[in-house]
Amino acid sequence: MRRCWRSCSLVLIAFVLAACPTKTEGGGGDGSFEVQDPLTRRLMDPDATTDERIDRVLAEAKPGNTAALPALLRVMRHRSQAAFLVVSDGKARFGYRTVELRETQKDTRSMERVAAIVALEAINSPVALPDLVLALDDVNEVVQNHAARALVRLGNRAGIPTLIANLDNRILQRETANRLLEEISGKQGFIADAGWAERQKGLAAWQEWWAGIQASDERLPIEGRAYQIGADAEADRRIGFFVDVVGQYQFLFHEQARKALIRIGEPALPFLREGVERARKDDNATTRAGIAQILETIDHPNGRELLRDLLTDASGSVRARAAEAFGNLAGKGAIAALQGVLGDRDPGVPIAALDGLGRIGGADALAVIRRYVPGEDSALQEAHILATFAASRGREQRDRTLAMLLGVSIATRNAAHAVLVRITGDDAGYDSLATESARKEAMERYRGLLGG
């Protein structure tokens, strides 16, 4: 019996140890992040010179050196491009948690960030994928350029438009962009310090090349395979964690996590599906709504299927976001999906569906809108008018839509103006807060743009 209790105690201790946090990094929630890992400290050493730090970072540029990944990602995640750090936390679901970057400081470490990306590219681990796509927004375009190439090696093309945009930048920015595009494409670009007219020709040639690549199945010379869930356990955890950040309350956190997943694109879809399932178990509508918002940018049958699922979500807000997403995606099945939720009990859902049908436009969408009876709810009546106007591309309900610009409600004015901007491509100088006479002037301008 005594032996039995001893065994039980041991097992209990093992359980307790397993349940306790194994390793937690970062500050105590007050924003003061203290780097615990010796390699990170060495790479970010404030007492070293820039060149010394760069050399230390580049010394980690070895294929398969995954042990250096956390430190390299930390070096890359400067405040100028990131709202938060991803730090390890043994207690958290994916082994990570966020820490807000709160210090306000000038960007003095951009070359270290370039070095970190070069090292990450050499390691070529998909764990870096979410952080690299966010580095495309770095304040320094040279950092953006290098992130773009590292991403291509990971099978992600999200940075190529960034490289092309940076061709029209200052000398160092356009020179690196051009050189990296040459490496990515295997083609020759232009001389970065040539005259403006020559560079414009070169820029046009790169744009043409990119349009051709997108239209073909051609693989780029250095392009890796797009990431697939299950290929790397750590990458799965990190991408999965970014899906959970979509539900976090900090404004910039969820905005950046959303952006990261949008840029990861199609490979993010299985993670988003899992995210929806987790958020259902957790009763977390905020995450599900954020996922619906991401799905409006990834046009793929699996994404549409997930959106259809979200149209039946328990939360009206999630259903409305899914309807909005279908309106933006348009294409196959969108009209039927939106038609199916016009009778939703939550008024926000049919409002979003009508807006979506208006965006899609054309005879089929217009027929659905015409059949819809909005009842007595004034918000639904307005949405119905605007949807008819939008779907008919300004031919029907013109006077009532224009009259909304003078309406009492600012919400009505904003909604009408948004539709008019979409249809005419002109904001007509309209300001929903301006005086009535100023709004009338803008209304007349719109009448002119719509052909009287």
Added chain:
Amino acid sequence: MSIGKLIALVVLLGGVLFLVLHLVDKPEGVLEISDVWPENDRPRERRDPIPFTRSQQCRECHPDVWREWYGSHHRLAYVNPEVQRLSKGFQDRDCLPCHLPRPIPETGFGYGIRPLERGAAREDGVDCFTCHHFPKSKVMLAAGPLGPGAANAPCQPAVAKIVQTPNLCAPCHDQHKVHQEWLESRFAVAGDGFKDCNSCHMPEVERKRAAGGPRTGRHHGFPAAHDPAMLRSAGSMTVTVAGQRRLLVVVANDGTGHNFPADERHRAVDLHLIVHTADGRRHDVRVARFRNPYRPDFEYVNPLPKPGDTYPADLTIGELGYAKVIATRIAASFHPVRKVPYPQSTQIPAGEKRSYQITLPEGSVGATLRLWYRSNPFMADKDAVLLHEKVLEKL
């Protein structure tokens, strides 16, 4: 003991431990039906959703509350012109969840939880449903106690104490760490000095019961940064003449349980010195700005990052030369060392003071000190709120 029994015992103990840890890990702030209705006091089952969708419908039974809310900045959260401009008519959709929120009980209470936006009733901004509606149970939540008529009220009220706690406010108002600032203040310490959001922003009012007689309710006007009287009570300014042309000015956050100013980063409080000359001229200079800078304000430096810090400055006073200023950060007596969410913020944390020893240049015959509140840092004096003023005609 057989091996089978041993395994069974281990599994049992492990299961118990797992359950305990699982319960401890329950997501903070997420409201369950059992939280709304204590087991022993559960009202009748609500089968149908409440028959209301707009705050206007609450007016019939709660006219006084509705009137207060209608005049509040919660109601104006969507239509407020300043917000409309900053969000470009809410084309920036990320602003919507807090300016047009669905019921907070639907997404959860507490800081770290983000609400979601609704698509309808936009003019109502933060409406009755935002704080009171719990769609899962098909009830309207109230702090209680409920009156005798509540059982038959069409809004199906249920008591949930959580609606009168800061956990209701945090999902929106902690975006800028107001909730966490409060937790660091003496107001959050249990005891006589305890004050929460409602203590100041929903003061007690006497209401009439439908069945007759008075009851204590809470004001739904939510006085805060848009209320000049509230702003003036938040911070004080004292001016002492400390010698010939020498002044001691102290600005204190002695009225709030959060930073001063608080919440949005565009809010600023400015201390101005206006020097009078013998020929009637006035030289107006800013001595200090109290504000949490925007994230890209990389040049913004907090000269007083820690309590006890001090810095000297020279202020140009026209042709008179310079006024010498020594600024000092004075710690809150109850909280000498505090956590600071944003190191570059010059907002004054609850209970702290800033002192300014000012030596005016020769030729100064008088001075005026003004403390201004600006809802954005570029706001001119004519649009700003003058919080405090001290005129010293003769020095």
